[in-house]
Amino acid sequence: MEADPLAAAVVADAPATALAELPVPATYLAAHLRAEDQDTFSGVDDKDVRKSIHVGRVPMPELAPDEVLVAVLASGINHNTVWSAMFEPVPTFSFLRKFGGDGGWAARHDAPQHVIGSDAAGVVVRAGAGVRRWRIGDRVVVSPVYVDDEDPAxxxxxxxxxxxxxxxxxTNFGGLAHYCVARASQLLPKPAHLTWEEAASNPLCAGTAYRMLVGERGARMKQGDVVLIWGAAGGLGAYAAQLVRSGGGIAVGVVGSEEKARAAREFGCHAVIDRREIGLDGGVPEDPAVPGRRLGKLIRAAVGADPHIVFEHVGRATFGVSVYVVGRGGTVVTCGSTTGYQHEFDNRYLWMRLKRVIGSHGVNLAELSAMQRLLEIGRLRPALSVTYPLEETGEAARLVQRGLHTGKVGVLALAPQTGLGVSDPGTRRSLMG
Incomplete structure (x- = not known):
């Protein structure tokens, strides 16, 4: 679909003065959900997200004083994209109604269409009257966390x-679109040596992994720690493996195929275990201690010690095993439950062996900035594996829904092709070859 004049100017790398003079379009192209579809999957086993994700024009919202309008060059798929499109565990329109109920500028979010997507990289094309640090023409990445800076917490x-x-x-007006709306407090400068799609692939997954493993509110990994990473070839796992290796830890990944085992090793795992070796084939184990004993034996044989940390996001299928297998005094840090939220575990292994469970969610802006510095000095690399055009967002989300991806799945929004957006080729050559 042909871009509007403002979007075309962004793609052509027009100067900020030219961007400021061009009008903001009344509508824009976006991957979105429709409120009328919320019952689409009632009684359906295969909730195919290609049926619920629509790509078409939606109304352009008015900009609040503390917000920016970003022309999105690239975005990415996360598990929350899949949950949104499945309308599980609840339709996200309930979130939009609740937020919209706050009134004022929040009321815009309660709309019959939900523009989804929690990652984005692009160019600021408008800034609200209260925005101080950002200007039209700035190249930015968007944090997936939307906070109220008037809240003391x-x-x-x-x-x-x-x-x-x-x-x-x-919230509405997310990143899988030609434009997105974000608060100024969500922005960081785009790393100059990365392409648009590479830059967009990092914030949610790499930021979440950083908080879980490195941040002071997470597991606080030390040099020499053995870290068990479930789903080590996926988006979160790919960054977790890199953070463990670059931080002096020992990464042990669990995956489900030889192809994913190769990817996990490339991402940084020192050892990789196929979950089928321990009797986990996708179901919930009747007694987590059974696969736990097998897993513990394989980990000790590979690296000589029980895990000090378990990086957990799979949920119901693995959580009981995680509590069992982590070593005495160790930590299970969890940020999600893709296989179910109701976890069962034997509490004796938690209390008698002095283990800890830490809940972790998202990433604050300081942590995200610290993670981005690792990208900028070459200690962390984008985990992007494949990129789809915006028009095929449904196919991209379906890939993640079926667990057939490795690393991150990217989506090109306004960028006409991959490989664009690098403004520091020298640093790219020195860091990425």
Missing amino acids: THADGMMSPSQLAWGFE
């Missing part, structure tokens, strides 16, 4: 604020 840790929301999941 935000100033200690944005993730602890009760008003914190997942952008593009619990």
Whole structure:
């Protein structure tokens, strides 16, 4: 679909003065959900997200004083995209209604269409009257965390604020579109040596993994720690493996195929275990201690010690095993439950062996900035494996829904092809070859 004049100018790398003179379009192309589809999958076993994700024009929202309008060059698929499109565990329109009920500028979010997507990289094309640090023409990445900077809790840790929301999941106007709306407090400069699609692939997954493993509110990994990473070839796992290796830890990945085992090793795992070796073929084990004993034996044989940390996001199918297998005094840090939220575990292994469980969610802006510095100095690389055009967002999300991807799945929005957006080729050559 042909881009509007403002979008075309962004793609042509027009100067900020030219962008400021061009009008903002009344509508824009976006991957979105429709409120009328919320019952689409009632009684259906295969909730195929290609049926619920629509790509078409939606109304352009008015900009609040503390917001920016970003022309999106690239975005990415996350599991929350899949949950949104499945309308599970609840339709995200309930989040939009609740947020819209706050009134004022929040009311815009309660709309009959939900523009999804929690990752984005692009160019600022408008800034609200209250925005101080960002200007038209700035190249940025967008944090997936939407916070209220008037909430006192935000100033200690944005993730602890009760008003914190997942952008593009619990809010509208997300990143899988030609334009997105974000608060100024969500922005960081785009790493100059990365392409648009590479830059867009990092914030949610790499930021979440950083908080879980490195941040002071997570597991606080030390040099020499053995870290068990479930789904080590996926988006979260790919960054977790890199963070463990670059931080002096020992990464042990669990995957489900030889292809994913190769990918996990490339991402940084020192050892990789196929989950089928321990009797986990996708179901929930009747007694987690059985696969736990097998897994523990394989880990000790590979690296000589029980895990000090388990990086957990799979949920019901693995959580009991995680509690069992982590070593005495160790930590299970969890950020999600893709196989189910109701976890069962034998509490004796938790209390008698002095283990800890830490819940982790998202990433605050300081942590995201620290993660981006690792990208900028070459200690972390984008985990992007494949890229789809915006018009095929449904296919991209279906790939993640079926677990057939490795690393991150990218989506080109305004960028006409991959490989664009690098403004520091020298650093790219030195860091990425």
